[in-house]
Amino acid sequence: MMMIPEKKLQVAILLYDGMTALDAIGPYEVFQAPTLGTDVRFVAREKGVKRTDFGRLRLTADYSLAETTSPDILVVPGTAFPQAVMGDQLVLEWIAQVHRTTTWTTSVCTGALGLAAAGVLQGLKATTHWLAHDILQQFGAIPTKARVVRDGKVVTAAGVSSGIDMALTLVAEEYGADAAQLIQLLIEYDPQPPFDAGSPDKAPSAIVTAAREEFSKLVVMP
Numbered sequence: 001m002m003m004i005p006e007k008k009l010q011v012a013i014l015l016y017d018g019m020t021a022l023d024a025i026g027p028y029e030v031f032q033a034p035t036l037g038t039d040v041r042f043v044a045r046e047k048g049v050k051r052t053d054f055g056r057l058r059l060t061a062d063y064s065l066a067e068t069t070s071p072d073i074l075v076v077p078g079t080a081f082p083q084a085v086m087g088d089q090l091v092l093e094w095i096a097q098v099h100r101t102t103t104w105t106t107s108v109c110t111g112a113l114g115l116a117a118a119g120v121l122q123g124l125k126a127t128t129h130w131l132a133h134d135i136l137q138q139f140g141a142i143p144t145k146a147r148v149v150r151d152g153k154v155v156t157a158a159g160v161s162s163g164i165d166m167a168l169t170l171v172a173e174e175y176g177a178d179a180a181q182l183i184q185l186l187i188e189y190d191p192q193p194p195f196d197a198g199s200p201d202k203a204p205s206a207i208v209t210a211a212r213e214e215f216s217k218l219v220v221m222p
Contacts (some may be wrong), residue, residue, distance in 0.1 A: 009096045009174065010039040012071035012098070014114075015050040015061040016091065018084035022160045023077030023108040025060065030167035031073070036175060043068045043074070045091055050214070053080040065094045073170065074102050078109030078129065085114035092118040104170055106155045108163035109145075116141050124151040127158045131215045145201075160170050166191055 011031045013024050022041070030135030032040045044050055051058055056199035076085065076095065085091055095118040099105045105116050112128035115121050116139035126141045126149055127133075146161045148155065148169050157166035170182035170191070184190075198201035203211070 007174070008037050008039060009072040009103070010041065010070075011066075011073040011075065012041050012043045012063075012068050013075045014077065014085075014091070014095075014111075015044040015059055016084055016088070017051050018053050018079045018081045019050065019059075019077045020079055020109060020160055021052045021057050021059065023079075023111060023163050024075070026161065026163035027075050027167040028106065028107075029187055030164060030171060030183055031075075033034050033037070033171075034187065035179060035182055035186075036171065041068055041071070043071075045088065047207060060115055069098065070101050071098055072103045074098055074105045074106040075163075075167075076111035076114045077163070078107070078111040078113075080110075082110050082113045082132070082135070085111070086117040093199075095120065099186065102153065103174075104153050104155055106157070108157045108166060109160050112140075112141070115117045115156070116182070121153060121156075124154055125149050126151065126156040127156065129159045131212065161191075161198075 003155050013028060028040060031038050035171055041063045042061045042063060043063045045065055047061050047064050049060050051057045052159050079085060099120050103118060109129045111133050112126050113135055116136055121139060121141035124141055125144045126136055127146055128136055148166050148220045155166055157163050168180045171183060197207055200208045
């Protein structure tokens with residue numbers, strides 16, 4: 001049986017009204033593994049309940065930004081409504097401030113737009129949801145087609161489900177490949193999707209077109 005590592009990292013997962021649940025919960029399920037002994041915090045502008053993007057699910061932040069000033073790992077989840085994070089100056093200032101001392105600053109999906117708006121991605125390679133790559137470029141980032149992209153201490157993950165891959169990548173960096181593989185096995189993360197349509201390079205063209213149309217109707221971009 002693997003022992004809990006001596007190092008105890010603090011992981012701050014940002015919550016806000018309008019965020020996408022799996023962007024936060026995917027990394028949470030990896031980082032909270034008892035084998036790591038991490039201090040995983042759900043953090044928000046103010047403590048309390050936050051509604052996810054379409055209002056059907058609620059998550060609770062037990063810590064405020066003011067109570068979390070030096071996390072080792074920052075996770076910024078994405079949203080169907082990027083202004084929810086990009087338009088909150090206090091949150092952007094907090095991201096920029098804690099980024100100075102983090103070991104890893106990370107995002108999932110359109111959470112990368114929050115990092116970009118906070119000035120974190122200037123000149124860096126980064127990824128986000130495939131439909132938002134153009135916006136990354138507007139903030140001086142270098143959009144990169146990959147599921148997980150690392151540039152220095154900044155690690156960005158592509159669409160919603162890729163947050164699990166990002167978290168496992170960081171566990172391997174901090175605790176070793178065995179620790180990451182143990183967690184992967186414990187959560188039985190063994191993707192075998194029924195269709196090979198998880199990226200615009202693989203999906204049928206008609207499906208890609210339909211996705212763009214749905215995105216334009218649902219997603220409010222700045």
